[in-house]
Amino acid sequence: MQLMVEMNFFLCFNVFKAPVKSFVKKMSKIEINNVYKIFGSNPKSVLPMVKGGATKEEVLEKTGHTVGLDNVSIKIEEGETFVCMGLSGSGKSTLIRHLNRLIDPTDGDILIEGTNVMSLNTENLIDFRRHKMSMVFQRFGLFPHKTVIQNVGYGLEMQGKTEEERNKTAMEKIEAVGLSGFENQYPNQLSGGMQQRVGLARALATDTDIMLMDEAFSALDPLIRSDMQKQLLDLQSELKKTIVFITHDLDESLRLGDHIGILNAGKLVQVGTPVDIVMNPADDYVEAFVKDVNRAKVLKAKIIMKPVNEANEIDKNNLIKIGEDQFIEEFLPQVVCNNANCEVVDKKGNVKGYISNKELQKSLSKS
Numbered sequence: 001m002q003l004m005v006e007m008n009f010f011l012c013f014n015v016f017k018a019p020v021k022s023f024v025k026k027m028s029k030i031e032i033n034n035v036y037k038i039f040g041s042n043p044k045s046v047l048p049m050v051k052g053g054a055t056k057e058e059v060l061e062k063t064g065h066t067v068g069l070d071n072v073s074i075k076i077e078e079g080e081t082f083v084c085m086g087l088s089g090s091g092k093s094t095l096i097r098h099l100n101r102l103i104d105p106t107d108g109d110i111l112i113e114g115t116n117v118m119s120l121n122t123e124n125l126i127d128f129r130r131h132k133m134s135m136v137f138q139r140f141g142l143f144p145h146k147t148v149i150q151n152v153g154y155g156l157e158m159q160g161k162t163e164e165e166r167n168k169t170a171m172e173k174i175e176a177v178g179l180s181g182f183e184n185q186y187p188n189q190l191s192g193g194m195q196q197r198v199g200l201a202r203a204l205a206t207d208t209d210i211m212l213m214d215e216a217f218s219a220l221d222p223l224i225r226s227d228m229q230k231q232l233l234d235l236q237s238e239l240k241k242t243i244v245f246i247t248h249d250l251d252e253s254l255r256l257g258d259h260i261g262i263l264n265a266g267k268l269v270q271v272g273t274p275v276d277i278v279m280n281p282a283d284d285y286v287e288a289f290v291k292d293v294n295r296a297k298v299l300k301a302k303i304i305m306k307p308v309n310e311a312n313e314i315d316k317n318n319l320i321k322i323g324e325d326q327f328i329e330e331f332l333p334q335v336v337c338n339n340a341n342c343e344v345v346d347k348k349g350n351v352k353g354y355i356s357n358k359e360l361q362k363s364l365s366k367s
């Protein structure tokens, strides 16, 4: 069992130093191009049927094969958090596992910094997994027989770092996730939230540019989960890693994602910013996710304001000043108490636009 955990960890967590190809055309950090994944005894034979437009149900009924991904293309830019969301079975884990080649596509390409992961030989693949990507798992994936500091330093051990180097870096990351003092404890001495902080510290320790997080916070209690989201946002504002974060939870997607991709039965049905997703759901499936969302938590002043040159009709006698990045929920109480309109300013204090009751009403109403 322990060996299995180690192997699983080795496969998933350790990543590598791939040769970075330089291109004249700027590549995205991660490009997923027309990827199909079909599970079953003879996936290639089923591919034409899937490409011909057969649904996941039809394919299963007629061939016994399961469509995991159906013509998925996504570009993920350096330094962004890309959230992949969908119901259970929609293909999220299948997608993320293509990125470090735990799964090979039935068809299509996966390019990481311009390198096609399918072109890597065994040695390069190991190197790639050790140095290029780290992974945080839903069930933490810690070694029970290793202490916190040993768990956090494990990826560095695989990278060939000395114990002294490992411990130094591990302690920095343990501190960064707020676990100082627990470094010599074993995982079973920690709560779930603390164990996942260890998972996060371990992923940070290898200093990979890309972090893959598959339902990393889904097993945590709501309050702890919210703390972890905050921690990730804080860390990310400094580290600017490229994060692929998987969740089935809309609130989590909206809070963490710079962009969100929504999967339904293996198909990517929408990609957009949180505001795009909430304001313009592409179909009934996305609509069902967003229909009960609290828009005041998602929409910022700059999204709903009337730009200065279009705001002539807004009464400017009783204004309150708000920042362009403030969410509606942050300034709404002030607006109501003062019966005021808003003057929206940027960080330097320049006036960017105005918000009256009309804009607020429009953005908060559901239809």
Ligand SMILES: Nc1ncnc2c1ncn2[C@@H]1O[C@H](COP(=O)(O)OP(=O)(O)O)[C@@H](O)[C@H]1O
Residues within 6 Å of the ligand: 039, 040, 066, 067, 068, 086, 087, 088, 089, 090, 091, 092, 093, 094, 095
């Ligand atoms: N190894 C596998 N063998 C057969 N079917 C699989 C395998 N892995 C995933 N699937 C199927 O592919 C689909 C997508 O699964 P998955 O990516 O795990 O979904 P999610 O992570 O969104 O819950 C599901 O229908 C699932 O049953």
Ligand SMILES: [Mg+2]
Residues within 6 Å of the ligand: 092, 093, 094, 215
């Ligand atoms: Mg999954």
